[in-house]
Amino acid sequence: MTRLVAAAVAALACTGTAHAAQRIALPSPIAPLSAQPPLAGGAHRSAENVAHSVSASTNVAVAIDRSGTPFSVTATQRLDVRGVGDYFFTIGAPVLAVRATADSASSPGMRTGSILWAGFNPGERLLVARATLEPAQAVPALPLRVLVSGHTVTLENTTTVTVETFTADAPRPPLIAYLSLLRGEVEHGRTPLQTSVPLASTPANVRMTVTAPLHVTGTIGARHVDLVLARRTEVRGSGRIDLRAEPIEHVDAVTPADGRALLREAIRATLVLARANQYEEFLGNPDPAGSSRTVYAYRTASPPHAAPVAAVGRERRTWVETALFVAALAAVLAAGAALWARS
């Protein structure tokens, strides 16, 4: 996406004074801003004649130790599949084990790096997989970091990313209209659309840092938590942690700013939506147009204690055996040489 924006900026820059007549595409509010999430390349469906409509909801359970370090990640994904016909879905994930839940209409398959669903949908079908994920690969894609230090728990939003974008002067009315539209679409739970806007000056490259805000609720010990986490916050408290984090998809009301500031606001709004959308798709959705929602639950738990590794006895020669082996080998070689010389 960064390359696309840069290309658009470059193309517009070449047009020189003709910029006033040019339009430029704003960033997509749904295109991912980094490699993951979704994990392991996301979800795909194989080419079939039927395009199923799929709504995905995922609960990610993160078990953390007393210091807040995750040691286990389990994702339960529910796919509500609509439409008559065959389906063959591949859900990318660093999966260690997977099983169906009791309410699943079918059982998932597992491959290295993916969960598989295959079958025939008579019209409506609920597919539910509970997958144990490889923590080393799943943890970097989580949106929240918990750090426990004494009686202070630090909550850190880890969705921040810096991307290349552009700035320019722009007429206000189209930007106001788009921001209002974007706000309405998000409030009604609809997938927002990308748009282009006219510019009033030559665009210039800038870097923008965006973060998907998180709604964090739950408890830390006896303390109730309900906050919007933009970057980082400290909460006084200790004891068992039980928190839920959900990405927030929200667009602020339009401010009375000039065209340049409004353009920056529109770009930021779309990028923040894109980032939030990314974290809503932790395991992806095989239907690119389908809705996705993910809730991340962090709970204190006891890490499993590794069983003591028994000393593995290996067949090794003693020095005496080695010496005997070398001597025998030398004798065989000497005998062979003598035989050769006499022949």
Next chain:
Amino acid sequence: MTVRRIALLAVAVPLLAACGGGTHDATKHLLIVVNAPFSSTPYLGRAIENGTRLAAAQVNTIGVRVGNDHYLLTVRTMDTGLSPARAVANVRRAVSDGAIAIVDEGTGVDASWRVAERRGVPICIVFAGGRSLVDAATRPNVFRIAPTDHGVAFRLAEYLIPKHVKVALLHDDSDYGTAGAKELKRAFDGDRASVAIDETLPADALDLSPQILRARRAHATALLVWGRPATIASAITAARSAGWNVPLYTPPTGADPFVRQQLADHPSWVDGLTFAAGRLTAEVGAGPFTGFTQRYAAAYGVDRVGVHTSAGAAVTEPPETPMYAYDFVNLLAAALTKAGSTDPAKITKALEEVTVEGANGDERAFNHSSHEGVVDDDVYFARFHDMTYTPVKDDPLSATLPAISQTQ
């Protein structure tokens, strides 16, 4: 003296050669063994063999490249005679002869899988549907491309229970019938009220009139007969000759040519017989399976059922079992490439990671947690009319499937 030197050289040269590495492009052969009942049920044995040979021939048009070596597939057949002991002995011989895979009808796999597993050799069952035969966790080298008894029973229950019929569950006492009865019990456990009677039939009995009469007296309004083709033919004969026009449902054996051959003198008795089986076509339509049928017929001829329609057309049998064997060989070739090795154990692991387009145009694949190549959802229903069958219209999957040509 010279003789001694020659003798020493005779020992040394092969040793030196064995130590050598390097690359060479000579074509080598990889053995696939077909372990099937050629003597006792020749039609089935030939079907498995032909499907295997057809795929091997197609793979061999370009061969399989593994590293620097080029391989062709060779197929060898071994007859089980439906004897588990012979089946196990065959697998032992196949493994010692260096087979990289075994395409199996299913007889004796409960014992033979261990023999093959010692060398990591994959066995693919392409006919028997017993649940216990395949388990990815406990039998890592056993795969199956064929409808499972579990899937067939489950789908039959799913199809019949909403019809509010009182079903007589009849099964014969063969291994096939007994395994099916267990699955039917599980499938109908959730709605025992829909079961009128549960009856065991003697597999070798020529006359099943007493058992059919008992089902009628139990007020059954449908018969579900799970057994060998001969049992199904006998059950139909007993019901129809008594003037009882009860609907009949069967597992895939209901479509076996033997049933129609036995009832050739009473074609109307076959009308309405509904069976469950693995689908022959995919969402993309009949094209891929028709193409496969044509290639199969070009190589081995058409499989004639031995009966005719009322218009006099000879009835042919679609190559369903050959399709399963064919798909496995293609998966095997893909696994060879994926594994980059001819070590059977590595091929077995790679079989869990590859997907091919099956002969019916559908995805064919295994994975770590399931070694079943036909998922339960792929079981459809077809009904006979005039000695040929068409998918039923009152089942969501079956209603989407086109009819397959079965006359010549």
